[in-house]
Amino acid sequence: MTDHGPQPVERQLPTEEAKDLLALVRDLVQREIAPRAAAEEEAGHFPRDLFRLLSSSGLLGLPYPEEFGGGGQPYEVYLQVLEELAAARLTVGLGVSVHSLACHGLAGYGGKEQKAEHLPAMLGGGLLGAYCLSEPQSGSDAASLRTRAVRDGDDWVLTGTKAWITHGGIADFYTVLARTGGEGAHGITAFLVPGDAPGLTPAAPERKMGMKGSPTAQLHFDGVRVPDARRIGEEGQGFPIALSALDSGRLGIAACAVGVAQAALDEALAFVTGRRQFGRPLADFQGLRFLLADMATQIEAGRALYLAAARLRDQGLPFSRQAAMAKLFCTDAAMRVTTDAVQLMGGYGYTADFPAERYMREAKVLQIVEGTNQIQRMVIARHLAGPESR
Structure with a gap:
């Protein structure tokens, strides 16, 4: 093998500002979020201080207008930030997505005075x-x-x-x-x-x-x-306000799912490249290499799907069907990838000493929240074939 261990994810970012934003997020993840994730999840501790930090850093209102305290970022950028946060700790990534969902109704349907009164505090004032x-x-x-x-x-x-x-x-x-x-x-x-x-x-x-x-x-x-x-x-x-919010929220869940899947792949890849069996690294065995290839392909496909839907949204085009597809595919992929990561790591993957088992448990909820994946199939079919005759 010429490559050893996980490689950084290459991002498709539209501006230098977006690249700087993602660099800020990655630094924050490494310093503040990832080191605490395992212990605080095991203890059931909600990191409210991290959400205050995200708010003061301008990361709780990224897709909303700057005039009301938001970041003015396209969804294409916002979702990639979510993916990075979820890869470090799903509680944080999904929490940001839920907060954004809670702001959607007022930002999209509220009156001008309502927005001026409430949105600045919601988007950048430390509120959750x-x-x-x-x-x-x-x-x-x-x-x-x-x-x-x-x-x-x-x-x-x-x-x-x-x-x-x-x-x-x-x-x-x-x-x-x-x-x-x-x-x-x-x-x-x-x-x-x-x-x-x-x-x-x-x-x-x-x-x-x-x-x-x-x-x-x-x-x-x-x-x-x-x-x-x-x-x-x-x-x-x-x-209609609720459905509009859910279309955008489903993209948030898709991005979080890809983040969890990416974290599981990185963990499994580091394990199999560093562990030796029968005189050679585990990563030299073809069966495991093929499994890693399948995991990586599902992650890349899911990322491409949610980004394509986000770009439709950013252009003001219909994206409800694509949002349902992204939520369905990405969360199903996350469940498969995290399960395979545990399998690749054997007994170690099943222990709480490694994060793979946590990723697998967390991936399951993503198939349920913001419309179960059975509901997503109904939404997609309705777009394709129209509503049922009854």
Whole structure:
């Protein structure tokens, strides 16, 4: 072999500014994120200080307008930053993606005064957001949500329960979808709810197989009052706002998946090039070399897919089908690659002394969040063949 160990990922970045940004991210990852990842994930510690650092470094609002405190970066660049963060620690990469998702509704559909009042703090003021769509009885069937908002003068009163909320209980603000009208998708409205609103109570965090450092919890709304000035968009416009956010959010999940897969490949490659069996390096065995080649090919294909979708988004072109494809392919690939990494490392891969087993556990959730991969197949098929006749 002429190459030994993992090689740096070559990035396709459109500007010198973007190259400098990625260099900043890589330096931050090496100094602040990667050294703490294993111990804090094992302890279930959420690194709130890292999110404050990311905010002060301008990394929590990258794809949003500079006039409101964002980074003004195209999605093509933002997603590659996410990939780098997720490769170091998924809790951080996915946390940035969720925060961006929580900002999407106000940035895209809010009024000018709303944006001026709230976005600067959300994008660069140290705040952390969460996105509240799913409920205990309406996960994939989001249009059947039951949390209700009732008008009371200049306020709305929210009552109900949200489930599977990343950053639930620790977020400073929540973008909440609630029913203000009749049944179905047309009776839903979006609201920006402060994290310390009276009547808003988090349940105990879920006990998960992976991403233990990222709290996921139910949120109970017991008569939470929200001023009408915090309504996002028009009454009844909530579901289109939610779907728009999810299209972009799925690209974030795809990028995170590629990051986790890349980290698993790097770990496996370092292991097999450094370990000898039967008098030669493990990496000299053809069966293992072919497996490494397949892993690398899936990662490159996934990266190309999410970047192609991001470029469509940056051009203002439809990208919903491509976003679903990227989320589907990249997260399935991450599950395969991380499983293969554990297999390549044998017994060592199965122990917590190496990060491969953590990558495998973390990859699983990426096939579930922001629309399961079965839902992504439904979305893709709907674009190809139209809605089902029934």
